[in-house]
Amino acid sequence: MKLVSEKFNCAIAKALGMENIDLDFDLIKNKSMDSLAIMSFIAIIDINFGVMLKGHDLQKCSTVKDIYFLIEERLSQREIA
Numbered sequence: 001m002k003l004v005s006e007k008f009n010c011a012i013a014k015a016l017g018m019e020n021i022d023l024d025f026d027l028i029k030n031k032s033m034d035s036l037a038i039m040s041f042i043a044i045i046d047i048n049f050g051v052m053l054k055g056h057d058l059q060k061c062s063t064v065k066d067i068y069f070l071i072e073e074r075l076s077q078r079e080i081a
Contacts, residue, residue, distance in 0.1 A: 015040040
């Protein structure tokens with residue numbers, strides 16, 4: 001199951017308090033991965049995609065694209081099981 005990228009972009013932008021977001025947005029460089037943002041990401045990803053991530057999963061992500069691929073990976077694992 002492929003994520004609907006518009007839905008993904010909207011959800012991630014909301015978590016960052018932005019109107020829109022680019023997949024190459026550097027979360028580390030822009031200091032966007034504080035503890036509050038991580039909690040927001042976890043909640044928004046769970047609500048929108050039914051994927052429960054842990055904080056340490058998100059701390060490994062340096063760009064929005066990394067989060068996208070992490071969600072895709074978890075969704076595909078669920079399809080296989």
